[in-house]
Amino acid sequence: MSIIFFLIGCSVFIALIFLGAFFWANRTGQNEDMYTPSVRILFEDEVVEDEKVLEEGVRKTDKK
């Protein structure tokens, strides 16, 4: 049963890594702006020429 020391050690260690990751994210301001990235991700590098398809897409996002 001594394996339990090792297992608990592992689980706490992994949890600590996530804790550290959260602190890193928080410190680098990743939680500061919760809205803009959701818009930014929908931009294309160059908007496609086919206007119809795009307008349809825009209309859908507008409705939301």
Place this chain on the structure above:
Amino acid sequence: MSEVRDLVKGKVCYHCGDKVEDTPYLLDNRTFCCLGCQTVYQVLNENNLQSYYKYNQHPGKSQKENTADLSYLDESNIAAKLVDYKDDKVSIITFYIPVIHCSSCIWLLEHLYKLNPAVAVSTVDFMKRQVSITFKHNELSLRELVTLLVNIGYEPKITMQDVVKEGKKINQKDLIGKITVAGFCFGNSMMISFPEYFGMAEFERQYAQFFGYMNLAFGIPVLLYSASDYFKSAWRSLKQKRLNLDVPLALGIFVLFFRSALEILTNSGAGFMDTLCSLVFFILIGKWVQQRTYYHISFERDYRSYFPVAVTVLEEGGERPIQIADLQVGQRILVRNNEIIPADAILLKGDASVDFSFVTGESVAIEKTLGEIIYAGGRQIGGAIELEVVKPVSQSYLTKLWNNESFKTQEKKFDTFIDFISKYFTLGLIAIAGVACVFWLVGGDANKAWGAFTAVLIIACPCALALSSPFTLSAALSIFDRNKFYIKNTGAIEQLSAIDCVVFDKTGTISSPKSSTMFFEGELTETEWSLLSSVCRNSNHPLSREIVKWLGPCTVVPLDAFSEITGKGMEAISGRVEIKVGSASFLGVKSVNEEGSMVYVMVDGEVKGYFTLEQAWRKDLSLVVDRLKANDYELHLISGDNARRSDALKLIFPASAQLLFNQSPSDKLQQIDAWQDQGKQVCMLGDGLNDAGALRKADLGIAVSDDINNFSPGCDAILDGDSFAKLPSFFAFAKDAVKVIHMSFAISLTYNVVGLTFAVQGTMSPLFAAILMPLSTVTIISFTSLTTRWFARRRKLIG
């Protein structure tokens, strides 16, 4: 099909979507309302940024307004104040750009590098309407950068009070870190405590000590880091001899840790470390909920956020921009179209037509004559004017308000229910713990005495109580928010419920700047009526259009001669009748009253009457007044305007209401003070900078605004003009919210009493504490949010 679409498109400006009737601005088969919009389109087209128009239809904002002079940005001491960071190569600056409103805005502002390669990165924060730009200042000066933004229609708002920088001061990162650590320790110590609760077989006992030490290891960061604020706050309040709720909380946390550590180290028990972690975790969440605030609305604005950073000074050597703070008496300043007059000054040259809407809420420009003193805060409309400063900026008629005592105190402190209750709670708690301890000591059982004493302090730790107020009030806050009533913090809601006297400002508050009504005093014959209409039809001046609208449909009389002098009036001859329409000075008559814009009508040298343009009352004003009156609120009106329309107001307001006119900004402040001295809890509703003193002095200051992204004076809450009719419901709902707090207080007290009956007997087990603490918390959180929503539904604030 496409033709039809083009026709439809042709009626609005391709850039901003404004209606276009007849326009010379045509490009690529697209119509524009003005040269500004067309230029933006051209700039974007040349740089391959047409996608801007594809993400949204007509994403632009009208460019009809002229742009300001930017030469002050070349002054290095001003520029240094504005930038966030600067090294040899790059500068970083954050601008507040109020026109940011759609995804196209984000797209364009983040593609600035395509317009100018000297821009390295630009990042938009949509909610705050800010853009942060990193640029190479050797290749692109700050002025050129701002010019670039102005050219594409995104003029940053640069003012004396840097709202952007002040917004950055609000920082919750520290609290979030503490919550994270507490949550992490809570989860882990809970897991490690499970074996203890489920019971361990004899051979498993060897692990108990290991689990104990692990628990202790999780408890230490919670005590030293996460809970540190409570100890600091408790210590501070003890030093001030005031007992706030943090005192019993800190005491409970400390006793929990101390007793658990003792039990673990002496191997005499399992301790309550998981309870400690969950307690700290929950109360920190309560704190976070309470501190959550609007990042995109600033409640702390003063006159500095209305005033520009710099003004142009005329010196022998020519023009020079200087910082407003450095402006001295006797200096000659040049104020261009759309610029703000920064200090009380005498008009020396030019036609001054000053819009005081920032100050009074009245948006009609007022004409000033040479030699007249113009108070600071007005915005010049028309050509450039020259003035001589007679008072320094901080001593102006308007700004000296901020030298008043009530602006010196840091923050308004609201009396909250929790503050009131915590004093008695703490004393009662210590008394019970002491009695239990003494009782067992007398009985000769020192162990039980220690157990009972600590258990009382642990179990009665007012965790649920500390949560009831933040959760109720933040639920209420989000309901107010949905109804376009933005309250600064949760304390202000409790203050709102205590109000018994409501004071209104007139212009812009109970009247709406959006809608206005024409009044005519005098008499016109039918022929004069249609003649007037025919004359006014020829003018594009907004007042002429209002007059045409007011006159209604009439027969058009042909005019033999017509001339218009911009900003003054018109004269026309039809047959043998000569008609003159315009300002008093244009007609050469004495003005009947000084304020507001008036249009006189003169036929054959005889004044027939005059038009005045007045703001219309807000819809439902009388309904709001009636409902507030029915709920026994005292109502008053306090206006900087003259008593012109007092008769109409007397009909709306109850007889007991005081209607005060011609009040200066400091009169308003003193009047509020006088009502407060009578023991009333005063709520002031105002909109302009001249109300700033009263808003600050009042127990609760509400700024009424028709566009919350616009600037409004410093206050405790901002009410969107559209929601004005709901005001009585807001007052009633605030009272409901406080009722919910009282009820949840009763619930948490019941939990405490149940816990205490076990605690005083010295029979509290760790498992019991571990269940009771989260259970009471969950009850309170769900009770408060559900009841608050129920009340909101009853008040018809949510559907």
